[in-house]
Amino acid sequence: MTRAITSATVPNLWSWRGLADVAFLDLRAAYAELQAEIGSAVGRAAASGWYIGGSEVDAFESRFAQYCDADHCVGVANGLDALCLALRAIGVGAGDEVIVASNSYIATLLAVTMAGATPVLVEPNPSTFNLDPQRLGTAVTERTKAILPTHLYGQPADLDAILAFARQHGLRVVEDAAQAHGARYKGKRIGAHSDAVCWSFYPTKNLGALGDAGAVTTNDPEIARRIRMFGNYGWSIRYVSEVKGVNSRLDPIQAAVLAVKLKYLDEWNCRRTEIAQFYGRELRNLRITLPDVPEWAEPVWHLYVIQSQSRDRLRSELAELGIETLVHYPVAPHLQQAYADLGHSPGAFPIAERLADTVLSLPIGPHLSSEAVEKVASTVRRLA
Numbered sequence: 001m002t003r004a005i006t007s008a009t010v011p012n013l014w015s016w017r018g019l020a021d022v023a024f025l026d027l028r029a030a031y032a033e034l035q036a037e038i039g040s041a042v043g044r045a046a047a048s049g050w051y052i053g054g055s056e057v058d059a060f061e062s063r064f065a066q067y068c069d070a071d072h073c074v075g076v077a078n079g080l081d082a083l084c085l086a087l088r089a090i091g092v093g094a095g096d097e098v099i100v101a102s103n104s105y106i107a108t109l110l111a112v113t114m115a116g117a118t119p120v121l122v123e124p125n126p127s128t129f130n131l132d133p134q135r136l137g138t139a140v141t142e143r144t145k146a147i148l149p150t151h152l153y154g155q156p157a158d159l160d161a162i163l164a165f166a167r168q169h170g171l172r173v174v175e176d177a178a179q180a181h182g183a184r185y186k187g188k189r190i191g192a193h194s195d196a197v198c199w200s201f202y203p204t205k206n207l208g209a210l211g212d213a214g215a216v217t218t219n220d221p222e223i224a225r226r227i228r229m230f231g232n233y234g235w236s237i238r239y240v241s242e243v244k245g246v247n248s249r250l251d252p253i254q255a256a257v258l259a260v261k262l263k264y265l266d267e268w269n270c271r272r273t274e275i276a277q278f279y280g281r282e283l284r285n286l287r288i289t290l291p292d293v294p295e296w297a298e299p300v301w302h303l304y305v306i307q308s309q310s311r312d313r314l315r316s317e318l319a320e321l322g323i324e325t326l327v328h329y330p331v332a333p334h335l336q337q338a339y340a341d342l343g344h345s346p347g348a349f350p351i352a353e354r355l356a357d358t359v360l361s362l363p364i365g366p367h368l369s370s371e372a373v374e375k376v377a378s379t380v381r382r383l384a
């Protein structure tokens with residue numbers, strides 16, 4: 001009897017040689033590792049009869065606050081709401097200006113406009129990708145209310161310099177930490193350096209839910225109270241609205257999932273760091289720019305972002321060889337149609353524009369195999 005040749009009997013040549021296609025990020029692997037624990041947490045939340053607020057939310061909030069070294073954590077529906085509610089809680093509103101990095105994720109700007117204020121862009125340091133404190137002076141006006149630095153790609157911004165500048169000019173500081181769960185600045189976890197620190201638990205983040213979720217951490221009890229109130233119809237007590245709030249609450253089922261995943265965050269961040277260090281060693285001395293880490297920063301490598309003058313060619317050649325990469329982000333915020341009203345033309349923020357043309361995110365994640373990491377590094381080395 002002859003045996004039919006099927007794809008199951010003929011091994012894929014790449015995988016047979018340990019060179020399977022490399023996905024950018026494998027979220028199912030993270031779930032598979034914790035399936036039993038997540039299943040029982042979800043089951044417990046579902047059986048509890050509490051579907052808004054309650055003990056799952058309280059437990060996650062207190063564990064995450066403790067993890068971040070913050071006094072308070074307020075769960076909200078997503079990262080964008082976390083940012084917008086934090087800005088509203090510190091008093092940002094119509095007519096105010098908020099300084100953000102010109103290369104940040106669009107949600108950072110959207111939060112400012114959602115709060116009724118105007119984003120004012122400041123160029124980043126191109127080698128760390130983060131807001132350049134030296135340039136803050138050029139952006140301050142009498143309407144400036146706050147600075148909103150993003151810890152982009154998992155690397156902390158230079159908080160001491162930003163906070164010192166803010167103090168000098170009477171400004172508040174809110175951090176966008178949506179990519180920086182577990183990162184440290186000068187040895188201290190991101191979570192309470194400034195007035196309020198905003199988190200997203202979007203599924204792809206270092207700490208990701210199985211859907212949308214977010215939080216704000218702070219050491220200021222009044223800011224925490226106001227965010228909780230704003231996110232729950234502006235109620236100070238039930239049915240009594242002190243302000244025009246919104247509905248933005250952390251789902252208890254997501255809170256239960258996040259409490260499980262939080263236990264593994266450090267271990268998963270360590271694996272990301274190992275991969276980043278491997279890329280850093282293997283990709284030296286090529287015609288690409290590697291991310292620079294200041295000595296006071298302990299990044300958590302949400303993304304590993306290189307810069308290449310021939311980014312699009314490199315990206316498509318990697319794709320042909322089965323390596324998936326992404327671009328974070330291909331269009332600078334000031335050139336987005338949504339922000340045409342800011343009135344900036346091409347050339348207005350050359351660093352952000354150059355980054356949009358040259359950045360390339362290589363696969364990184366806690367479940368990326370060593371073989372995959374080696375395949376990425378050797379392929380980039382050959383092509384770059």
Ligand SMILES: *Cc1c(COP(=O)(O)O)cnc(C)c1O
Nearest residue numbers: 078079080105107108178200202
């Ligand atoms: C993901 C992200 C957000 C928005 O979070 P959502 O939960 O998707 O609303 C904001 N800022 C940055 C830097 C992000 O990466």
